[in-house]
Amino acid sequence: MDAAKNKYSIIVPTYNERLNIALIVYLIFKHLRDVDFEIIVVDDGSPDGTREVLKQLQDLYGEDRILLRPRAKKLGLGTAYVHGLKHASGNFVVIMDADLSHHPKYLPSFIKKQMETGASIVTGTRYVTGGGVHGWNLMRKLTSRGANVLAQTLLWPCVSDLTGSFRLYKKSVLEDVISSCVSKGYVFQMEMIVRASRKGYHIEEVPITFVDRVFGSSKLGGSEIVEYLKGLIYLMITT
């Protein structure tokens, strides 16, 4: 594949990330100097002034590099990706979170891995050497590890980090996979990678570090666990 002709569309769904989106844009430009890319921000009607900041960023970096494609209200992650995809002009699509838990400094390693292996999907994994997590207490690590072992045993997914959402896709592959996914939240991320694996797409992993800046927020109550188990069963039956 001719590297000079690759363009990367980076889709970042946002909701009330006025400060973080500016930081992310700066860091993306810093780490992708010689790469043809565009950033597609799908903002779900943030009331905190995110769109004003984005206009300032567009003045600074160019409207052709930062595409603001907002929606009226919070409509969910899956549809945000679909919406972003419609406006993506690249042949590759990167999806990442807007809260700086995904650091743009890993983008070159995603791109490099894809070029080296010709993979259809490159997914970031927190669970291998070279990767890692900061800001998780013991309970959080335990549930994460337990959930991972369960998912590995039941699904045989061929990736080490199923719920990660820092990924590079060939655009055609993302379009194909996303059309058959119906879950919400992090089960959606699992469904995407499992369906892609079942369809036989070549998937590679790169280590990433994940700094959880929302200290003390326990996103894992009983209902989350139930949702997770239901998601696993759903994936076992339908993929």
Add this chain to the structure above:
Amino acid sequence: MKHVLKLLSLLVVISALWIGLLQASIIPQSHTWLLPIYFIVSLGCYGLLMVGVGLMRFPTCPEEALLLQQDIAEAKDFLKQKGVDVGSD
């Protein structure tokens, strides 16, 4: 083939082997009857072991938090100069 069907067929094969062992009487019957229990217990132990080992070897990156703070400071400086509003929310 749906994944659950793959798992079920694996279960069927294992069950067939077990019934075969029962019929063939290579191992004393009393032991053979207990094999499924041994299997499930080993599976459970293996799972717990994987969780424990994974927990001990869980990769952490405390230095990354520091690097991130530096990156944030650098970004804020640059953007402030260029007129982008980076006041904290």
